[in-house]
Amino acid sequence: MRIIDFLIGLLKDPRTAIATWITMGVAPTLGFIFLIVFVETGVVFFPFLPGDSLLFAAGFFAAPDATTGVSALPLTALLPVVWIAPIVGDQCNYVIGRFFGRRIIDSGRVKAMTPERIAKTEAMIDRWGPLAVFLGRFFPFIRTFMPFISGISGMRWRRFTPFSVLGGLTWSTLFTLLGYFFGGIPAVQNNFELVILAILLISLTPTFIGLWKARSSSKPSHTESASE
Template identity: 50%
Template sequence: MNVIQFFLNLLSDPRGAIAGWIISLGAVWVYTPLFFIVFIETGLVFFPFLPGDSLLFAAGVFSADGGGLNIWATLIVFYVAAILGNTSNYWIARFFGARIIDSGKIKALTPERMAKLDHFFAKYGGLTIVITRFMPFFRTFAPFIAGTGHMNFGKFTLFNAIGGISWVSLFVLVGYFFGGIPFVQDHFEVIVLGIVAVSVAPAFIGAVKAAMSSKKGDKTKNAKHAK
C-alpha cells in the first residue's frame, strides 16, 4: 500500500516529491531517486505509467538558483538515466521480448499499440526512437519494439542518444528558465497537467484516427459484402 501511495503522490505532485527528497536525502543523494525513476520508466516495459515529462520539468524548477539542485548535475543525471534506460529496454526485448509479449502479462502491450509502433518504424525508421521520447507510454514501448528485431544496436544507440538528450534538455530547461515565474509557481499543478496533456495528445489523436479508419474499413467491407 505504501508503494502505491508513493507512486500516486509522485504522479500528482512531482514538485512536492522532489522537495521532500532534497530535505531528507540532501543535495547529493537526491539525484538517486531522480535517476531511477527516469531509468525505470524508460528501461522497464512494466512501468510506462511513471512520470517523465512532469518530473523533468519539476527538477528543472528546482535546478534554478536557490532551488537545491544544480542544473548541470540534473541534466547529466537525466541524460544518463534516459539513455541507459532505453538501452536496458532494448536488450530485455532482445532476450525476452517474444516471451513477454506472448505471456500477455503486460496489458499495455496491446495489439493496437504494437501495430502503431510498427507503423512508426516502417515510416520513420530510427526517428521513431526520437519522436516517441516525447510521447508517454510509447517512449517505454518503442525501445522494446526496436529490440525485438526492428533495428541494429548501433543505429538504435545513435537515435537513442539524440532522443534522450533532446527530451531531457527540453523539459528540464523549460522548468529551469520559466519555473520561477510567479504564475508558474502559483499554478504549478495545472501546468504539470497541461504538460502531460500535450505529451499524450499525439498518441490520443493517433488512436482516434486509427479507430476511425478501422470503422471506415469495416463499413466498406460490409458494403461490399452486401452487394
C-alpha cells in the first residue's frame, strides 16, 4: 500500500516528491531520480512512471534560487544521472525483449501492453527502422515498449544502440533544461501542478490519437455492414 501511495503522489506532484527526497540529501535524491527514470525506461512493467514531468521538476530544483543563488540540486551532477539512466534502461529493456519478450507478451502480465500499442510500436519500427528508437523516446508508453519490441523484432544491437543513446540524451536534456530555465517563472511556480498536468497531456496526446485511430480503423464501416 505504501508503494501505491508513493506512486500516486509521484504521478500527482513530482515536485513535492523531489522536495521530500532533498531533505535526505543530494545523493539519495539523485539516486531516486535515476531509479525512476531507469525503471520507466528499462522495465517493461512500469510504462506509467512520470519520466517527462519528473525531469522537468528535477530541472526546477537545479536552478539557482532567486534570493540565495543556491540550487537544491547541482545541475552538473543531475545531468549525468538523467543521461545515464535512460541509456542503461534501454539496454536492459532491449535484452529483456530479446531473450524473454515473446514469453512476457504471451503471459499477458503487462496489461498496458495492449495489442494497439504493440502494433503502433511495430509500425514505427517498420516505417522508420532504427530511427524509430529515437522518435519513440518522446512518447510515453512507447518509449518503454520501443526497446523491448526492438529486441523481440531482432533489430541488431549495433543498429539499436546509437539511436537509443541519442534519444536518451536528447529527451533527458530537453525536459531537464526546460525545468531549469522555466520552472522558476512565477506563473509556473504558482501553477506547477497545472504545468505538470499539461506536460502529461501533451506527452500522451500522440498515444491517445494513435489509439483512437486504431480503434476507428478496426470498426466496420456502414457500407460494409449494409452489404453484409
